[in-house]
Amino acid sequence: MISIGTSGWSYPHWQDHFYTGAARKDWLKFYAERFSTVEVNGTFYRLQSPSTFKKWYDETPPTFRFAIKANRYLTHNKKLLDPKPSILIEKNHAEALGDKLAVVLWQLPALLKKDLPRLQGFIDALQQWPETRHSIEFRHPSWFDDETADCLTQANVAVCLSDAETWPMWDRVTTNLVYIRLHGHARAYVSSYSKSELAYWAERIVQWNTQGKDVHVYFDNDAECAAPFNALALLGIS
Template sequence: MPARAHIGTSGWHYTAWRNGFYYGLPEQQWLGFYCRHFNSVEINASFYRLQSRETYRRWHDATPPDFRFSLKGNRYLTHYKKLLDTLPGIHLERERAQGLGAKLLVVLWQLPAALDMDLARLGEFAKALTAWPEVRHAIEFRHPSWFNQQVATCLHTNGIAVCQSDAADWPMWQAITTNLVYIRLHGHDATYASSYPVQALQCWAQQVNGWLEENKEVHVYFDNDADGAAPLNARTLASLVLRSVN
């Protein structure tokens, strides 16, 4: 089966999109409307608060059969536990996320910007993630001390992808450690706020198309949600990519 590009936004429930992207639709119709434009979404709310299995099941049932989810792992494990003693939390999050069924493809783990490299912690966390084998895992590093071959080797050995994270406030590591490529676009000039010009999206599309030709699975999510830039940028990128569903 050929690789597929999953393109969307980081979350879909933003009040700033109400009268723009959603054309004034009531909130209960937003997810259905979103699915008519995109084939995937990164669940962002799970980072701040654990969601119930029932909530995940409701989202599963409200989306088309070929729609897919990525899930942002809860910050308790990354920002409070700082990758240590994470197995109980991984079991809990996995149990709840089963409400998404086979529609959940990837879990993203975002590390705090102040957490510098600790290879032992990373190895312990990678071992704990084997308790959640039904999905792929990706890690977003925001401190540049992680950007080295030792970390890349650890990730490759454990089948964990690097999240290439573009923003104005932290550097991006463009390493590829698996056949999964995971991209988060937060806004290049102003984090969470700036829109990507067409020329930049064309450059990203060229890279995505190249990865697809290499039979890599690609996820791209826009997190520049202020003023509704994310869905507009995501639609443009999807139109430029060879094998997105829409």
């Protein structure tokens, strides 16, 4: 399966460019008519209520899928320590998405260096949530090695391939899920991807897919509304 979308959909500055003519209350419906998936970025900053998740579930087609970015309390405040309670809270809220929840993304702080025992404790705690897939976005290069990759492979947790101007990308696949975030190669959160850059990613996506891997791609270059148009273009060539 190839799933391509954007990181979030409810951006006011998209109104005159992507959502032209659509009422704001209909934006998710408008989005879901064009894409089969979305990554919810707002859950990183504020834990959403089960009723909100249920509303999103009801507003989208049966085949639509959500990826959610886990709340920063565990990843950035606690830095993965004592993970079980936080994971259970996240799970209890997100269960309202039912079978539409495809992946949970855990983004680590840029200053959090490799600590394998800490990572292993977190991964062990993820066993409480086997109903969905998990991906980790590492932003410090000290994690980028075989030891970390082996830990993830054994637990069936995916590396997030995170392309941006301001931090390095770990170009590693550890499971049959390939999870990609395209933040903006020249300017993080802003710049549009060129035709040649999109063609590069399209070729890799097709290769992974022919290998039997599920591929999720989310564009996070939202600041100037490049994300939805880049996603539509990639859909057209993948």
